[in-house]
Amino acid sequence: MESSRSIRGKMFTEHYHSAAQARQDGKPIAYITAFTPVEILKAMGLVCLYPESYAVVCAASNKSADMIQASGMEAFSQDLCSYSLLSFGAEHYEKLPFQGLPQPDMLIAANNQCGTTMLWFRLLAQKKNIPLFIIDYPAAADDQPSLVNYITQQYEVLVDFVKGHTGNDLNTSILNEQIERSKKTCHLWKSVHEVNKARPARIEAHKIIDALFPIVVAKGTQQAYDYYDALLNEYSQMAEQDTVDAVRLLWHGYPMWFLPNKFPLCFDDEFQVVLNDYTLWWSLNYPDDSSGMEALAAAYSDTYLNRSIQRKVEEVADLIADYSIDGVICHVNRSCRRSLADINPLRKRLHQLSIPSVTIESDMANPSFYSDEQVRLRIESFRDALRRVL
């Protein structure tokens, strides 16, 4: 059986090389945001590329500083999302990984993760002078039927939009296959995390972050399903590590993509990040009681960042119980305003649960907001506090 590492390596290079090939072959290309219902677009023959995911590749390749400078928007670097800055920078920067993303024929964005994506894609559409479609997901609401109805109506308009620009019809059989595989893959992805419910934890959380790519860019594909199946198999067969059980930490929010291990190097055998809840955000809940467009509307309106504050806080509290977490590090990510809403309420809840927590102010992709010394100091004092209470 092929190893998960080998499958992922192939997927990664194939994703970017096939995108360049698609441009040469004249296939229609769309730039889309992370939680766009890609199943519909794939079922209409679109090649879908994710500027956010590509920004992560650039940040992980230590290109952030140069690309942000190239964006010409340095003056606004404190105010704009660093993914968008990297995306604007990519337009003017030459040494890009995989020679950059090919030019798109259209842009499709959704506001179910943040409002920034709509603003960023509007600006991109204006600069590139190409068509844009925005899918509106009002916050996850209690009157689910009218919300789902509103969203599915937008999906119908989206189908017309794509057809209008490509001539392609929606293939409902491919759509249903994609949805079914997305659903199964999301279950698998969740199960991959769950191996770390064991004590001691089987795997360091930054290695799970390394496995994120397929669920982001290839969710409805057989390859993504096979990858997570292989990964889960490998993790499940791992012998329990012959080490002393570490103090178990949860990293709340975005990783720091520019760091080699995505988290500051302040953890060791004594303190281990066993879970990063950000990676679980990609495990969408495709409902069992509906199908087709309705299932997509329910799943995509219910992203983590689109939920009510009560739900967000209680979900993290559940993770703390399920994964036997001893302490929480909250990343205050300058780039993502919406992700800042739950930090103080969560810390209040953690206080009730007697779980120590600390905040680290930085950014997901802009290293100019990262101070190694300050972060070390904060985490050191957090470790001291944990030692005192455990």
Place this chain on the structure above:
Amino acid sequence: MRDMRSKTRGISGCFSNYIPEEVIAAAGFHPLRIIGRYETSSHHSQSLYAPVCSFARDIFAAAASGAISFVSNVIFPNSCDSLKVLQQMWESDLTPPPIHVLLHPIQADDPSVRYFAQQIEKLADILKNGSGLSFTDLQLADHIQRYNQTRQLLRKLYPFPDNKPPFLKGSDRIALVTAAMIMDRDEYNQILGQIVAEGLSAGSVERETGKRIMVMGPLVDNLQLLETIEQLGASIVADDVTNGSRYFNLDVDLDGNLYENLAKRYLRSGPSPTMNTDICDDERFFRGRVTDLNPDGIIFINQKFCEPHLHNYLAKLEILKEMKVNALMLEVEHNRTAVSERDLLRIESFVEMLGEG
């Protein structure tokens, strides 16, 4: 406000131009736009993290220190991420009043109007329950008429659509629109009616020699900043700000389903940086307005960290370069009454530069 509380079933604090004030008023509450200047104890000011906009941080600090505790409920829009953070933090960290979120769509097509109409009706039911005051369609129509009257009167203060010279200074116009968001509606309409009647007979105040400035941005609460622009010899001939011309476009139709009519008016009252207006329509509207008003320069007044308006500035800058219209961006903190030395210098040199043109 004490007077308003005794005259009504209570005060509804609200944000944004997408909350239909007519429905709040019909349910017996007084709709009060939460704008700020509140006395705030300093230890609360860091409770929202810095990339959240200055307005949201300031209002949260005010609410945390009890400065807004006189309201009976608070109605939030489904708006930018900073307001979403404010709403969720308010809901989680602060004591009542109850909070309602009005889920308005970000686009204005027919399905969006139908969805928004349902949400407005839902809000109406919540407010009726809260006040114990039910209302009929006829009573709602009566309130809509009052708000339509305000909108019609406010439009007379402005130079569009026919580009007639205004009879009030730009800073006074914005102050008057802001008052509409705060005062009792009947009293306001009466005073505004008198001002309009007197102004129309008195004629234009626009200086012949002053440079023509248009101001753009979200809510401008620092009126002194606007007065400074005028004191430096420029005229604010028009604005595109939340508490200016964006407040009063379009009336609500009184025939047919009133909730759908309200939804149509609120979603279709013109482009806004928090809404997904078709990019071509947005650009056409903006180019048309700039062409009609022919300003010498545009000053963008943005609240620090206000993301939608920063993107709007970046988008409009490209168009203005093409149209050869100069622009200046000022980033301001909410709840400041003074004009910083830096902003003063920047306005001064901008106006001077326009003079050289």
